[in-house]
Amino acid sequence: MFKAKVLIKRRPSILDPQGKAVEKGAILLGMNNIRDTRINKYIEFSVDSADKTSAEKEVNEYCSKLLANPIMEDYEFTLEEIK
Amino acid sequence: MKPKVGVVVFPGSNCDHDAYYAFKKLLECETRFLWHKETGLQGSDLIILPGGFSYGDYLRTGAIARFSPIMNSVIDFANKGGYVIGICNGFQILLEAGILPGVMLKNKSLQFVCKDVYLSLANDNTVFTKDISPEKVLKIPVAHGEGNYFADDRTLKTLEENDQIVFRYSSPERIISEIYNPNGSVKNIAGIINKQGNVLGMMPHPERSCDPVLGKTDGQLIFRSIINNIFN
Numbered sequence: 001m002f003k004a005k006v007l008i009k010r011r012p013s014i015l016d017p018q019g020k021a022v023e024k025g026a027i028l029l030g031m032n033n034i035r036d037t038r039i040n041k042y043i044e045f046s047v048d049s050a051d052k053t054s055a056e057k058e059v060n061e062y063c064s065k066l067l068a069n070p071i072m073e074d075y076e077f078t079l080e081e082i083k
Numbered sequence: 084m085k086p087k088v089g090v091v092v093f094p095g096s097n098c099d100h101d102a103y104y105a106f107k108k109l110l111e112c113e114t115r116f117l118w119h120k121e122t123g124l125q126g127s128d129l130i131i132l133p134g135g136f137s138y139g140d141y142l143r144t145g146a147i148a149r150f151s152p153i154m155n156s157v158i159d160f161a162n163k164g165g166y167v168i169g170i171c172n173g174f175q176i177l178l179e180a181g182i183l184p185g186v187m188l189k190n191k192s193l194q195f196v197c198k199d200v201y202l203s204l205a206n207d208n209t210v211f212t213k214d215i216s217p218e219k220v221l222k223i224p225v226a227h228g229e230g231n232y233f234a235d236d237r238t239l240k241t242l243e244e245n246d247q248i249v250f251r252y253s254s255p256e257r258i259i260s261e262i263y264n265p266n267g268s269v270k271n272i273a274g275i276i277n278k279q280g281n282v283l284g285m286m287p288h289p290e291r292s293c294d295p296v297l298g299k300t301d302g303q304l305i306f307r308s309i310i311n312n313i314f315n
Binding site for chain 2: 015018
């Protein structure tokens with residue numbers, strides 16, 4: 001069994017209206033040094049797999065087919081064996 | 084002869100009955116609902132993917148609905164030239180399924196926008212628009228939080244070269260400008276068609292602009308166009 005931690009990031013070329021709006025909040029707080037706020041997604045799940053290679057394959061499939069939209073997002077992940 | 088219309092119902096669809104009512108009662112087509120767990124299209128000639136919040140819009144709009152059992156049949160049907168209209172959430176599902184190019188982002192204002200908008204025809208020679216006068220400006224409501232259509236420059240170039248942009252947000256006088264854009268959509272795009280011309284995706288809701296009781300009927304023009312031309 002493996003624990004997967006996936007980070008999904010919108011590509012830099014894709015506008016992030018949420019990040020922009022949140023950054024306006026920073027200005028309202030009087031924080032004027034905040035730049036380039038981007039809202040990304042962090043997803044955790046377990047993979048019931050005996051070896052790391054096949055777990056990686058499953059995570060890649062899950063990410064590329066469903067969790068991330070390859071047109072606008074990139075993903076990276078870590079896998080840790082659950083003892 | 085009128086087409087048989089199938090309206091797909093996903094968990095979270097909420098414009099399915101409006102679409103059904105428009106085709107069945109107002110346009111008098113044989114119309115049926117198709118539950119998302121079905122795999123057959125029951126002989127439908129035209130498939131409607133209605134608006135709503137399928138699967139709660141979790142992850143990304145349309146991302147999970149795209150894997151509903153019925154979508155394999157819809158994708159197959161579309162690839163073989165079958166006619167499909169995706170409205171609002173239905174458009175988002177078509178994008179996620181890769182039947183139409185591009186992605187949908189949150190509205191630039193971050194607000195849910197629900198109001199009548201004006202649409203100018205960017206292509207009056209599709210099966211969905213050929214019965215509409217090219218000068219006609221359609222008054223049709225939008226109701227969405229994520230209608231900010233985005234495609235990269237290369238995709239946009241292809242869309243323009245192939246005349247795939249069908250509707251643009253405009254003024255009632257057909258002026259296309261950012262101030263008439265309700266969601267920040269690139270190039271004021273409100274609706275696009277696939278390269279083969281049989282799949283239309285649009286954010287505005289023509290089914291909400293069909294019944295004269297509601298004071299506007301421009302949505303009927305799109306539906307009548309496809310009904311009249313589908314077998315030609």
